[in-house]
Amino acid sequence: MSNPPTNTKAAANAAPEAVKPSNFLRQIIESDLDKGTYANRRWAGSPGDAAHHAAGQPDPAKIRTRFPPEPNGYLHVGHAKSICINFGLARDYGGVCHLRFDDTNPEKEDTEYVNSIIDAVQWLGFSWSQPGNDAPYQASDYFGFMYRAAEYLIEAGHAYVDEQTAEQMRVNRGDFGKPGVDSPFRSRTPTENLARFREMRDGKHEDGSMVLRARIDMASPNINMRDPAIYRIRRATHHNTGDTWCIYPMYTYAHPIEDALEQITHSICTLEFEDQRPFYDWLMDRLCEGGLLASPPPKQYEFARLNLTYVITSKRKLAQLVYDHRVSGWDDPRMPTIVGLRRRGYTPASLQAFAERIGVTKSDSWIDYSTLEGCLREDLENKAHRGFAVLNPVKLVLTNWAEVFGSDGYLEACTQPALPHSAIAEGQTPPADRVFQIGKEVWIEREDFEEVPPKGYKRLFPGNIVRLKGGYVIECTGCAKDAAGQITEVHAKVIADTKSGTPGADSVKAKAAITWVGVADGVNAEVRLYDRLFSDAQPDAGGKDFIESLNPNSLKVITAIVEPSLANAQPDDKFQFERHGYFVADRLDHQAGKPVFNLAVGLKDSWGK
Numbered sequence: 001m002s003n004p005p006t007n008t009k010a011a012a013n014a015a016p017e018a019v020k021p022s023n024f025l026r027q028i029i030e031s032d033l034d035k036g037t038y039a040n041r042r043w044a045g046s047p048g049d050a051a052h053h054a055a056g057q058p059d060p061a062k063i064r065t066r067f068p069p070e071p072n073g074y075l076h077v078g079h080a081k082s083i084c085i086n087f088g089l090a091r092d093y094g095g096v097c098h099l100r101f102d103d104t105n106p107e108k109e110d111t112e113y114v115n116s117i118i119d120a121v122q123w124l125g126f127s128w129s130q131p132g133n134d135a136p137y138q139a140s141d142y143f144g145f146m147y148r149a150a151e152y153l154i155e156a157g158h159a160y161v162d163e164q165t166a167e168q169m170r171v172n173r174g175d176f177g178k179p180g181v182d183s184p185f186r187s188r189t190p191t192e193n194l195a196r197f198r199e200m201r202d203g204k205h206e207d208g209s210m211v212l213r214a215r216i217d218m219a220s221p222n223i224n225m226r227d228p229a230i231y232r233i234r235r236a237t238h239h240n241t242g243d244t245w246c247i248y249p250m251y252t253y254a255h256p257i258e259d260a261l262e263q264i265t266h267s268i269c270t271l272e273f274e275d276q277r278p279f280y281d282w283l284m285d286r287l288c289e290g291g292l293l294a295s296p297p298p299k300q301y302e303f304a305r306l307n308l309t310y311v312i313t314s315k316r317k318l319a320q321l322v323y324d325h326r327v328s329g330w331d332d333p334r335m336p337t338i339v340g341l342r343r344r345g346y347t348p349a350s351l352q353a354f355a356e357r358i359g360v361t362k363s364d365s366w367i368d369y370s371t372l373e374g375c376l377r378e379d380l381e382n383k384a385h386r387g388f389a390v391l392n393p394v395k396l397v398l399t400n401w402a403e404v405f406g407s408d409g410y411l412e413a414c415t416q417p418a419l420p421h422s423a424i425a426e427g428q429t430p431p432a433d434r435v436f437q438i439g440k441e442v443w444i445e446r447e448d449f450e451e452v453p454p455k456g457y458k459r460l461f462p463g464n465i466v467r468l469k470g471g472y473v474i475e476c477t478g479c480a481k482d483a484a485g486q487i488t489e490v491h492a493k494v495i496a497d498t499k500s501g502t503p504g505a506d507s508v509k510a511k512a513a514i515t516w517v518g519v520a521d522g523v524n525a526e527v528r529l530y531d532r533l534f535s536d537a538q539p540d541a542g543g544k545d546f547i548e549s550l551n552p553n554s555l556k557v558i559t560a561i562v563e564p565s566l567a568n569a570q571p572d573d574k575f576q577f578e579r580h581g582y583f584v585a586d587r588l589d590h591q592a593g594k595p596v597f598n599l600a601v602g603l604k605d606s607w608g609k
C-alpha cells in the first residue's frame with residue numbers, strides 16, 4: 001500500500017488519476033478486501049433478512065457503504081464531506097453506496113427535504129442506482145423487520161419491557177462513577193415481556209408509559225450498554241407508514257439493522273457515535289446468532305466531522321436562520337448548505353476536491369474557510385471565462401475621439417480571449433474571443449483615477465499614459481466635477497494607431513492597463529457582494545449564541561456595468577470578472593437582459609485581512 005503524501009501541494013499537483021492519499025478507512029477496506037472478509041456475502045437485489053439474501057446471488061458489489069441522512073433539513077458542507085467519503089470509497093473499491101433516508105423519527109420528516117437531498121447527491125456527481133434498483137432506500141420500510149427482531153430479542157431473553165418512569169430510569173442508569181441499578185421489571189419472563197410489548201404495539205398504553213430495553217449490563221462502564229431503550233410508544237403519523245405504528249424504534253437500534261438489511265459492509269459515521277459501537281456490535285451479534293441477519297454483519301467506523309470556520313453545520317441551527325429570516329432561504333448564497341454553495345458559484349468538482357484535501361481523520365479539528373475557497377478558485381481558474389465588469393463606475397470621456405475617428409458616434413470592435421492562453425490544454429480549441437465596442441465614452445472604476453496620485457500610483461492621473469485593456473492607449477488630461485466636488489467624468493485623449501493586437505500597439509509605452517466597459521454596449525447588472533455570514537470564526541462553539549455574531553455586512557448589492565458577453569450569460573455560468581474575482585450568474589434571478597451576479601470568491605485569499 002502506498003504511503004499518503006505528506007503535503008497537500010504534492011497531492012494537488014499529481015496527475016488527475018493519481019493514487020488518492022490513503023487514510024484509515026482506505027486501509028481498513030483494503031485489508032478487508034485482502035482478507036476476503038465480505039467475499040462470501042450474497043445480495044438478493046434488495047434489502048432483506050438472512051433468508052432473503054441467502055436466496056440471492058454472490059454480491060457483485062465488493063463493498064457497500066451508505067449515506068443515511070435524516071430528511072429534516074437541507075444538507076450542508078459537512079454532509080458533502082460524508083457523501084464524498086461514502087460514495088467515493090464505493091466508487092474506488094468496486095462497491096456500491098446506498099442513499100438511505102433515515103426516517104425512523106415520525107415527527108420531523110418532509111418530502112421537500114427528501115427531494116432536496118436527492119438533488120444534492122446527484123448534483124455532487126454521485127449515483128446510488130444499481131441494476132433494478134433506482135429508488136433510494138427508506139429506513140421506515142424496515143419497521144416490520146425491526147419489530148420482528150425486537151420480538152426475537154424478547155424471546156431470547158435479550159430485551160424486556162420497562163415500566164419505570166423516565167425519571168426513575170434516568171436515576172437508575174447511574175453515571176460515569178456509579179454503576180446503574182437494575183429495574184424492578186428486568187427479571188420479567190420472556191412470555192410476560194412479549195405480551196406487554198404486543199400491548200405497546202396495539203396501542204394499549206400511553207405514550208411514554210413504558211419502553212422496550214435491551215438487557216445487557218447495568219454495571220457496564222459504557223453507559224450506552226446499560227440496557228438502552230430500543231422501542232418507545234409514540235402516537236404520531238409517519239409520512240411513509242401513516243398510522244400503522246404507534247411504537248417506533250430508537251435510532252441506536254434502528255440504524256445497525258438498516259445497515260445489516262442492506263448488506264452494508266462499512267458503516268461510516270461521525271465520532272460522536274463511537275460510544276454506540278459496542279451496542280451496534282452487540283445487536284448485530286444477537287441477530288446474526290438468531291439467524292435473522294446475514295453474516296458477517298456490517299461494522300461501524302467513525303471519522304471526525306467537518307468543522308469549518310465562520311460556518312455553522314447543524315441543520316437545526318441553519319433552519320433557525322431560515323425561519324427567522326436572517327437569510328433569504330436555505331439556498332441563500334451565504335448559507336453553507338449544498339444549495340447555498342451551489343447558488344454561490346461552488347462547483348461539484350470544487351467540493352469533491354475540498355473533501356479530498358481535508359482528508360479523513362479520527363480527531364476533531366477546525367478547517368479554515370479559506371481551504372474551501374481555494375478549492376473553488378483552483379477549479380474555476382482554467383474554466384471560468386473572463387469578462388470586464390466595472391463595479392464602481394465613473395465615465396471616461398475620450399475628448400479627441402471625433403478628431404481621430406471622424407465622428408463622436410464612431411464605435412470600434414475590440415476582442416479579448418475568453419480564457420488566457422495558460423488555461424488552454426494542449427490540443428484543446430480555445431473558446432471564441434469576446435467582442436465588445438470602444439467609443440468616445442467608456443466606464444472605468446472610480447478608483448482608477450486620482451487627481452493627485454499617491455506615490456507609486458500607475459493608473460489614470462493628469463499626464464499619465466494608460467492602456468484601456470484590449471483597446472487603445474490613452475493619455476489622461478483631467479476630470480470634471482459637480483458642485484459638491486465629486487468627480488463626474490474623467491477626461492483623456494485617445495492615441496491613434498495604438499490598438500491592442502495591431503502593429504502600433506507598442507509604439508507608446510503605457511504605465512498600466514485598466515479594465516473598462518463601453519457606454520455603448522455595457523449593460524447594467526445587479527451584483528451581490530457577499531462576505532462571511534458570521535464575524536466569529538467559531539460562531540456556535542461552546543454553546544455560544546450564533547445569532548450574536550451574524551455579520552451585518554454580509555451582503556452588499558450594487559449596480560455594476562458589464563460587457564455584453566457577461567450580460568448574455570446563462571444562469572449558473574461562472575466568470576472571472578477581471579481584477580475583481582469569480583462571479584456566477586444567479587441560478588434563480590439572472591435573466592438575459594437583466595443580469596444578476598453573485599460574488600463566488602475573490603481572486604486572492606483575502607480571508608485573513
Ligand code: ATP
Binds near residue numbers: 068
Ligand atoms: P445535523 O446535526 O446537521 O442535523 P446530522 O448528523 O444529524 O447533522 P444526518 O442527516 O443524520 O445529520 O447526517 C447524515 C450523515 O452525514 C451522517 O452519516 C453524519 O455523520 C454525516 N454528517 C453530518 N454532519 C457532518 C459533518 N459536519 N461532517 C461530516 N459528516 C457529517
Ligand code: MG
Binds near residue numbers: 070
Ligand atoms: Mg441527525
